Amino acid sequence: MPELPEVETVKETLKGLVLGSKIDHVSIIYPSIIEGDRDVFCNALNGKVITDIKRRGKYLIFEAEDTAFYSHLRMEGKYFVQDINEPLIKHTHVVFHLSDGRDLRYNDVRKFGRMALIDKDDDYKIFRGLGPEPFSPDFNHAYVKEHLAKIKRPIKTILLEQDFVAGIGNIYADEILFRVKVDPRREALSITDEEIDLLIEATSEILRKAIEKGGTTIRSYTSSLGVTGRFQNELGIHTKEVCPICGNKVMKIKVGGRGTYFCPSCQK
Ligand SMILES: [Zn+2]
Structure with missing residues (x-):
């Protein structure tokens, strides 16, 4: 199960691969990965540029201009960045089609991972129940x-x-x-x-x-x-x-x- 260091590594790697890329559209293959309304999720991200990727605890936070979503990998979640023509492998559940001919693909054998839109404007209130980050001065x-x-x-x-x-x-x-x-x-x-x-x-x-x-x-x-x-x-x-x-x-x-x-x- 990915813990802080693994999520941090995924974050840094994905930043190197997809930061600045535009999401052309999103395909949801296994709907339960997305919490909340799936159409709202897709519509919020269509046409948006991935402007930042952050981490809070074990959550990845993808920011796309004025919107954002979190992705929690739970047990087995992983991301692939692949050419759009490469066949989808088994257990691929969500695909972010990028306008540069690549896909950001979410794969999860156990299907425990979750994604949901989060409100950028409220300073990610959803994470307020989390304790301090281990490197933060608040963990003293x-x-x-x-x-x-x-x-x-x-x-x-x-x-x-x-x-x-x-x-x-x-x-x-x-x-x-x-x-x-x-x-x-x-x-x-x-x-x-x-x-x-x-x-x-x-x-x-x-x-x-x-x-x-x-x-x-x-x-x-x-x-x-x-x-x-x-x-x-x-x-x-x-x-x-x-x-x-x-x-x-x-x-x-x-x-x-x-x-x-x-x-x-x-x-x-
Ligand atoms: Zn010993």
């Missing part, structure tokens, strides 16, 4: 301490909640807690001041590194191979069998229903 010691203060649920679960911090998913939550040496099952309120500082630092460092790696990998991709947002390299603990620090066996458990990897020797 005072904020984290206050948020965690009364929560008895596991710290891993809280890291995944988008109203705490936007963009972290299952894989990076494991990586962050491994770096901070905190057991993912610990009650959120038990996280100490020192651990809060480490948590903020580790979150930013790990995500930045992942963005760098994603960017490196993705540059070797050609547009027709698509932008998948699956470049989770260099993992320290998630999916590992042996702890890279102490050499002990990594435990795989469920925390809040999510598969969780941690080292019981290193993480307390």
